[in-house]
Structures are given as structure tokens and as C-alpha cells.
Amino acid sequence: MDAVGPSPEKITSLQNPRVKRLVKLRERRERDEAGLFLVEGYREVRRALEKQVRLQELYYAPDWFLGGNEPALLDQARQAGAQLFELSRDAFAKCSYRDRPDGLLAVAPQWRKQLADLALGPRPFLLVVESIEKPGNLGTILRSADAAGVDGVIVCDAVTDLFNPNVVRSSTGVLFSVPVVVADSAAVHAFLRERRIRIVATTPDTPDLYTGADLRGPLAIVMGSEQYGLSAFWLRESDQRVRIPMAGQADSLNVAMATIITLFEAVRQRSGDPPSR
Amino acid sequence: MDAVGPSPEKITSLQNPRVKRLVKLRERRERDEAGLFLVEGYREVRRALEKQVRLQELYYAPDWFLGGNEPALLDQARQAGAQLFELSRDAFAKCSYRDRPDGLLAVAPQWRKQLADLALGPRPFLLVVESIEKPGNLGTILRSADAAGVDGVIVCDAVTDLFNPNVVRSSTGVLFSVPVVVADSAAVHAFLRERRIRIVATTPDTPDLYTGADLRGPLAIVMGSEQYGLSAFWLRESDQRVRIPMAGQADSLNVAMATIITLFEAVRQRSGDPPSR
Numbered sequence: 001m002d003a004v005g006p007s008p009e010k011i012t013s014l015q016n017p018r019v020k021r022l023v024k025l026r027e028r029r030e031r032d033e034a035g036l037f038l039v040e041g042y043r044e045v046r047r048a049l050e051k052q053v054r055l056q057e058l059y060y061a062p063d064w065f066l067g068g069n070e071p072a073l074l075d076q077a078r079q080a081g082a083q084l085f086e087l088s089r090d091a092f093a094k095c096s097y098r099d100r101p102d103g104l105l106a107v108a109p110q111w112r113k114q115l116a117d118l119a120l121g122p123r124p125f126l127l128v129v130e131s132i133e134k135p136g137n138l139g140t141i142l143r144s145a146d147a148a149g150v151d152g153v154i155v156c157d158a159v160t161d162l163f164n165p166n167v168v169r170s171s172t173g174v175l176f177s178v179p180v181v182v183a184d185s186a187a188v189h190a191f192l193r194e195r196r197i198r199i200v201a202t203t204p205d206t207p208d209l210y211t212g213a214d215l216r217g218p219l220a221i222v223m224g225s226e227q228y229g230l231s232a233f234w235l236r237e238s239d240q241r242v243r244i245p246m247a248g249q250a251d252s253l254n255v256a257m258a259t260i261i262t263l264f265e266a267v268r269q270r271s272g273d274p275p276s277r
Numbered sequence: 278m279d280a281v282g283p284s285p286e287k288i289t290s291l292q293n294p295r296v297k298r299l300v301k302l303r304e305r306r307e308r309d310e311a312g313l314f315l316v317e318g319y320r321e322v323r324r325a326l327e328k329q330v331r332l333q334e335l336y337y338a339p340d341w342f343l344g345g346n347e348p349a350l351l352d353q354a355r356q357a358g359a360q361l362f363e364l365s366r367d368a369f370a371k372c373s374y375r376d377r378p379d380g381l382l383a384v385a386p387q388w389r390k391q392l393a394d395l396a397l398g399p400r401p402f403l404l405v406v407e408s409i410e411k412p413g414n415l416g417t418i419l420r421s422a423d424a425a426g427v428d429g430v431i432v433c434d435a436v437t438d439l440f441n442p443n444v445v446r447s448s449t450g451v452l453f454s455v456p457v458v459v460a461d462s463a464a465v466h467a468f469l470r471e472r473r474i475r476i477v478a479t480t481p482d483t484p485d486l487y488t489g490a491d492l493r494g495p496l497a498i499v500m501g502s503e504q505y506g507l508s509a510f511w512l513r514e515s516d517q518r519v520r521i522p523m524a525g526q527a528d529s530l531n532v533a534m535a536t537i538i539t540l541f542e543a544v545r546q547r548s549g550d551p552p553s554r
Contacts (some may be wrong), residue, residue: 140534143526143529143530143531143534144529144530144534146524146525146526146529147521147523147524147525147526147529147530147534148524149524149525172526172528172529173526174525174526174529177525177526178525211545211548211550244424244541245544245548246424247423247424247425247426248423248424248426248451248454248455249420249423249424249449249450249451249454251449252420252421252423252424252449252451253420253421253424254420257417257420257421257424257537260534260537260538261537261538261541264521264538264541264542265541265545267522268488268542268553271488271522271553272553273488273553276545276548276549276550
């Protein structure tokens with residue numbers, strides 16, 4: 001026993017109920033039922049603590065540690081209220097969903113933000129993504145949105161679970177800081193209209209270039225899904241449809257790449273530059 | 278026997294020398310010694326054939342096929358001169374480097390382009406990347422370069438093998454069409470200077486924004502490596518150093534994302550828009 005919490009219980013059995021639960025939490029259904037998700041990896045756990053994500057449990061296996069900073073991180077997590085459990089090398093390998101585990105895996109409560117929770121200034125800047133399918137793309141999109149300084153990301157008609165381990169990972173912790181709301185398209189559309197936020201949708205099927213759209217005022221950029229592009233709903237309900245000019249192969253730009261291009265054109269214009277002629 | 282080639286020899290043994298060789302070709306050293314590389318997957322094999330990559334051998338396993346178009350692709354490959362080999366489910370699984378094999382894996386000769394092979398018009402547009410480490414990033418960068426319509430990509434002081442299976446895959450076949458040259462930095466610099474191509478390097482350590490640089494004329498955009506950024510050589514030998522403005526976490530933009538942002542600002546300017554004031 002020490003001052004900040006009970007001494008860790010060491011788990012070596014692959015049949016241990018905690019090990020089994022960690023494996024189950026890879027499944028969306030299990031996560032949703034428990035209202036929990038997994039945060040794996042040194043960088044991710046550190047980011048979660050920085051962003052005040054309340055880690056309930058932190059599993060660690062010194063056999064897998066890559067550096068020397070892990071004990072300090074464990075202390076920090078314990079002081080923030082996490083319960084610590086030491087795992088044997090094999091037990092950790094069973095729980096890890098990574099190719100190369102680094103010996104740290106936490107469990108944290110999920111959260112749900114509503115549209116009304118978004119803090120919007122006088123000139124809102126939002127990214128709306130529709131039915132993104134690949135967790136890696138959603139994570140990359142969150143990183144782009146963070147770098148572009150959006151007020152929030154709205155995921156419409158979500159296919160991918162926001163708390164999928166691969167979203168957590170590919171977002172490099174941005175999931176813990178950028179406001180993300182999951183909602184259905186009709187509610188999002190009503191929310192944007194009410195606040196007089198201009199809706200600019202990207203699609204290959206328009207002559208208008210994204211650089212010619214005025215992206216300076218209250219703005220929501222809407223991106224479609226990988227496979228189907230934008231739905232008829234958003235194509236119809238947008239104020240402007242724009243395309244990104246493409247040389248080369250038709251599929252060279254995926255949705256994550258198209259998103260970052262559009263977001264940074266908005267950043268350019270919003271810093272004072274006009275749209276193109 | 279049919280008109281276009283010998284009937285396939287079916288391979289079932291995991292000890293078959295061809296199976297063993299395919300596994301070995303995942304290693305760079307083996308690829309370099311043999312002067313060969315692997316093209317795995319329906320989409321990749323189709324793209325390779327479209328782009329006149331001379332497939333020497335095509336291994337296929339009907340047990341893994343996902344659709345109904347594979348026989349036509351096999352015919353096409355045979356007519357283009359590839360030798361066909363049928364593999365059992367298990368033998369193919371051993372050769373595949375994918376999580377979900379789709380039953381097609383080809384072997385093709387590597388190629389080497391020189392700087393002098395680049396076809397440059399009066400207003401060259403080049404991308405130079407330095408020591409990129411992750412094959413996935415290099416593949417994504419090739420896709421961006423293709424979409425932006427560059428005349429070529431120059432990889433300086435290559436760390437990642439251009440013919441790494443993950444570059445082939447993540448480039449979605451762009452590797453087969455975009456001219457890529459591997460060369461050392463000094464030679465690349467001399468090449469650019471000789472042709473009076475403006476060198477614009479991206480780095481966080483400058484007050485100048487990328488949108489303020491004039492990217493309209495003969496241009497080489499230079500990007501550093503994931504871990505170390507741009508080398509002192511390129512920082513010193515560039516005509517202008519520019520940065521991308523970043524909100525949020527310091528590491529939200531990786532090198533592939535920074536590349537696509539910079540390339541598409543160049544595309545914008547080169548279509549007639551001025552740089553920012």
C-alpha cells in the first residue's frame with residue numbers, strides 16, 4: 001500500500017475476468033453496453049490524462065515497456081484516480097490490439113456531446129462528415145480538423161464508432177480534445193440553418209471549384225462517405241457544392257485527403273485572403 | 278494448353294520453391310538482389326496491367342477470390358506475357374502479406390528512373406521528399422502528388438524502399454504511373470539549380486506562411502522526414518522556407534498531410550490565383 005492507492009494486483013492468467021473483459025471491449029456492442037472504451041499506448045494514455053479523460057483502470061506490463069517514462073505515467077494515472085493492474089507479458093499480449101504493444105492499456109468512460117454543447121463564436125467553423133466507414137479515416141479527419149482549428153466535428157449517421165480503438169489511435173489523441181458530436185443529418189441540418197451557418201458540400205459532380213467558394217463566414221464543410229460520397233439529402237440541402245480539381249487517377253484523393261484540402265483552403269480564406277476569382 | 282500460354286501448374290506445398298521465393302520478396306534485400314517486387318491484390322494487379330507494368334508471374338488462388346472478374350484479369354495478364362500459377366488456399370495464405378488476401382499476387386521487375394528521365398515542361402512542378410520512413414506515408418504522398426498533377430516526385434536519401442509492398446499498396450497503383458526518382462540530395466539540388474527551379478521548403482521554424490509564397494513558376498516543394506523534419510542542407514539550400522499554420526496539437530499534421538496541403542495551394546496558385554498578401 002502507498003499513499004495514493006492500493007498496490008497493484010498482478011494478473012498472469014489469460015482466463016482472468018479482467019483480461020477477458022478487455023478483449024471484449026474491442027467489440028462495439030460491448031463498449032456501448034458498458035459505456036466504456038479502450039485507450040492503448042503510451043502516447044494515447046498520456047494525451048488522455050492531459051485532456052482530463054477520467055481513466056478508470058490502467059493495465060500495464062513492464063515486460064513490454066519501450067522507454068523509461070512509464071512509471072511516472074503510472075503515478076500520474078493513479079493520482080488522477082485510475083486503478084492500476086499489472087499484467088504478465090502474455091496476459092498483456094492477449095489484451096492488446098496492437099501489433100507491437102507498449103505495455104499500457106486503459107479503460108475510460110465514453111462521453112456523448114450534443115449539438116447544443118458546441119461552443120460557437122460569432123463566426124462558427126464546423127466540419128460535418130457523413131457515414132465515414134473506416135476508423136483510420138475518421139481519426140485522420142479529426143487530426144485535420146484539430147490542425148485547422150474547427151469549433152467542432154459533427155458525424156452524421158455514424159457508421160464507425162467514435163470510440164473504436166483505431167479511431168482513438170489514428171486520431172493521436174485528438175478525440176480527447178476536439179468537440180465531436182454524433183447526430184442524424186436532419187437534426188444537424190436544422191441546427192446549421194437555425195444558426196445561419198453556410199453549408200458547403202464537396203462532390204465531384206459540380207463545375208465549381210472549392211477555391212472559388214466564399215469560406216470566410218459562419219461555415220460548415222460537409223464531406224461524404226468513402227464509398228458513396230455525399231447523400232442526396234446533403235447535396236440538396238447545401239448552399240454550395242464544390243469540387244477539388246484532380247489530375248491523375250480518379251481515386252487518388254480519399255475522403256481524409258479531400259477534407260484536409262478543403263479545411264485548409266477555409267483556413268487560408270478565414271485569415272483574411274479572398275476566395276479565387 | 279491454350280493459345281496464349283501454358284496451362285497453370287497448381288502449387289499446394291508450402292515448401293514449394295516459388296512459395297518460398299514470394300515470401301522472401303517481402304524483404305528489401307531479396308527484392309534488390311532479384312530486381313523484382315510484389316504486386317498484391319485485384320486493384321493493384323489491374324492498375325499494373327493498365328500502366329504497362331510487365332508482370333512476369335501472376336499467382337492466383339480462386340479460394341480467395343472476392344468477385345467474379347478475376348478470370349478476365351488472369352487472361353489479360355497472360356496475354357500481356359505473365360506466367361500464371363494456381364495456388365491452394367493455404368499456399369496463397371503463406372505468400373500473402375495482407376490481412377485479407379484476395380487471391381492475386383504478381384511479381385514484376387523493378388525500374389529505376391534518373392533525374393534526366395523527368396519530362397519537364399516550361400513550368401516544372403516537382404515534389405521532393407527527404408528520407409520518408411513509413412511506407413504508408415510515402416504511398417499517400419504519391420497519391421497526393423498524382424492528384425495535384427506534379428511532373429514527378431524525387432525521393433532524396435531514401436530510407437523506405439520504393440518497392441516496399443506497403444508503398445505499392447498505399448499508393449493505390451500511383452507508383453506505376455507517377456514518375457518517381459530516387460537520388461541523393463546534392464544531385465537533386467544541382468539538378469534544380471541548373472534548371473532554375475524555385476525551391477520552397479516547409480518547416481515549422483519560419484514566420485512565413487506557405488500561402489504567402491509564390492508557387493506559380495518552376496517549382497520544387499521540399500518536405501522533410503517524419504521524425505527529423507527537413508535537413509540542414511535543404512533548409513540552407515532552399516529559396517524560401519514556409520510553414521503551415523497549425524491550431525490544436527503540435528503533431529496533428531503528419532508529413533503526408535502537410536504535403537497535400539502545400540501541393541494543393543500550389544495547384545490553386547498555378548491555376549491563376551495569386552499568393553496571399
